[in-house]
Amino acid sequence: MLRYNKKRSYRYLIPILGLFLLFCCSENSDTTKSIIPINNGLETLKETATTFAVGMITRASYINGGGQHTQILKDEFSSVTSEYEMKMNVMYPSQGNYNFNAVDAIVNFAVTNNLYVHGHALIWHGATPDWVTDFSGTDAEFEAMVEDYITTTVKRYKGKVRSWDVVNEAIDDGSGNPLRNSVFRQKMGNDYIQKCFQWARNADPNAILFYNDYNMAASSSKRAAMFDIVDGLGNLIDGVGVQMHISYNAPLANDIQAVVDGTVTRGLKLHFSELDIRTNPEQDANVTSLSSTKAIQQQAKYKEVVQIYNSIPLDNKFALTVWGLRDNESWLLDFWGVPDWPLLFDEDYNKKRAYKGFLEGLK
Numbered sequence: 001m002l003r004y005n006k007k008r009s010y011r012y013l014i015p016i017l018g019l020f021l022l023f024c025c026s027e028n029s030d031t032t033k034s035i036i037p038i039n040n041g042l043e044t045l046k047e048t049a050t051t052f053a054v055g056m057i058t059r060a061s062y063i064n065g066g067g068q069h070t071q072i073l074k075d076e077f078s079s080v081t082s083e084y085e086m087k088m089n090v091m092y093p094s095q096g097n098y099n100f101n102a103v104d105a106i107v108n109f110a111v112t113n114n115l116y117v118h119g120h121a122l123i124w125h126g127a128t129p130d131w132v133t134d135f136s137g138t139d140a141e142f143e144a145m146v147e148d149y150i151t152t153t154v155k156r157y158k159g160k161v162r163s164w165d166v167v168n169e170a171i172d173d174g175s176g177n178p179l180r181n182s183v184f185r186q187k188m189g190n191d192y193i194q195k196c197f198q199w200a201r202n203a204d205p206n207a208i209l210f211y212n213d214y215n216m217a218a219s220s221s222k223r224a225a226m227f228d229i230v231d232g233l234g235n236l237i238d239g240v241g242v243q244m245h246i247s248y249n250a251p252l253a254n255d256i257q258a259v260v261d262g263t264v265t266r267g268l269k270l271h272f273s274e275l276d277i278r279t280n281p282e283q284d285a286n287v288t289s290l291s292s293t294k295a296i297q298q299q300a301k302y303k304e305v306v307q308i309y310n311s312i313p314l315d316n317k318f319a320l321t322v323w324g325l326r327d328n329e330s331w332l333l334d335f336w337g338v339p340d341w342p343l344l345f346d347e348d349y350n351k352k353r354a355y356k357g358f359l360e361g362l363k
Contacts, residue, residue: 045355046078048362051314053116055079055273055321060102063109068349069325070109079116079319081273082106083331086119087127092149095131100156107160117161118319120273121168121212122150123196125182133183142187147199154203163208163318165241165273166200167193170229171213177225193229197236208318212241212273216259217251227262239269239318244305245332247281248297256308269318272309276323276330276342277301277354283338290327290341290352298341299357306361322358325349 045054056077062069073080084090085102092098110117121127123146135142154164170193172180179185184192193211200209211230216223230237240263263270279294280287309320324330328347332340344355 043359045076045358045362048359049078049310049320052309052317053079053319055081055116055118055319056325057081057083057321057323058106058325059083060085060105063105072325072345072349073115074113077115079118079321080106080110081118081120081321083324084127087121087124088132088149089127089129091153092132093129095145098152103157107157111160116163116319117157118271118273118321119154119157119161119164121165122153122200123166123170123184124168125180125184126169128183135183135187139187143195146184146188146196150196150199151203154200154207158204158207161207163210163239163271164200165210165212166197166237168212168241169214170211171222171225173215173219173222177219177222194233194236197233201236208238208269209236210239210241210269210271210273211237212243212271214243214245214274216240216242217244217246217255220255220258223259223262227266230266230268237268239263239271241271241273243274243323244272245274245276245278245323246301246305247278248294248301249281253304253308256305260308260312264312264316268316270309270312270316271318272305272320274323275305275320276332277305278332278336278340278342280336280338280340283336285338287339294341295353299353299360302344302354302357303361306358310362327352 054077056073056079058069058073058080059082082103085106091100091103107117109115132145135145137145150166154161170180170182170185172178179190179193184196188195197209200207211226211233213222213226216226226240230240240259242259242263260270277298279290279298306320309317322344324343326345326347326349327341327343330340330342332342341352344352344358346352
């Protein structure tokens with residue numbers, strides 16, 4: 001009869017246990033590698049970007065809350081954009097009654113900390129208050145109201161907000177890319193964009209004025225329609241805002257370069273205004289973490305985008321703004337309804353490979 005030797009059994013179990021742990025760790029290493037903070041010494045984005053501003057969106061609640069969000073804003077970025085509180089439905093919620101409380105908080109923080117402010121956006125169909133959509137007065141009264149709104153807002157922040165998206169997303173995605181049939185077009189005519197730019201220019205002659213839109217790289221027809229608008233504005237416009245809500249695998253660098261070239265040849269400033277890079281354009285609802293493969297691909301795309309921007313002539317440079325600080329705060333999560341990790345920092349404020357890609361693109 002064999003006798004059970006406890007000491008000898010432990011000796012054989014130890015290497016088996018080690019192999020088991022090694023197997024488990026290797027199975028999870030793909031995810032682990034993607035969330036390890038990238039150590040970059042004392043380098044920051046704004047210190048490395050010496051020829052243009054590096055921007056980040058924020059909210060009044062983040063500013064008032066302080067903590068890591070505001071510290072990273074001060075450490076890494078040289079410009080801030082309000083995510084949604086510098087739009088008409090927030091600033092002008094009812095006729096004759098302005099509310100600038102949130103904007104004041106953001107602008108005062110920026111001024112105190114020597115940050116630029118980019119105003120986004122004076123006119124956008126997606127942020128039109130109900131009382132404007134259902135305006136009961138005449139078309140002439142509607143136009144006078146819009147002029148008063150733009151004038152009041154831009155003058156209030158004259159010398160503090162250095163630039164504005166005067167009109168945002170005015171081009172329809174349909175065949176031929178006509179002007180979107182917004183209430184502003186209906187009440188003010190096809191030249192409403194020019195009127196809005198003129199009022200903004202009158203209110204602050206020194207402000208840098210932009211037209212801002214999406215899918216400029218992905219759609220050549222929409223890009224052409226955008227440049228038609230820009231050409232018609234003449235010296236009322238200073239620059240083009242290209243949103244850059246893109247994915248790790250699209251659009252191609254050549255298509256991004258086409259937007260750059262069209263802007264530069266017109267002598268305008270270029271703002272990559274709302275950059276985020278999706279890692280889950282496949283819309284896989286079952287994915288639970290950012291793999292190292294996707295993290296590396298995202299890093300490469302951030303590097304590519306920043307390199308393209310950094311290569312344009314100095315006179316055409318303005319800013320490159322990232323649309324969100326932490327992955328879990330991105331608008332894309334609600335918009336697409338699937339998990340994603342599109343930004344430079346993870347939910348714990350750790351720098352991702354994406355951050356390293358941005359930094360690499362600056363060098």
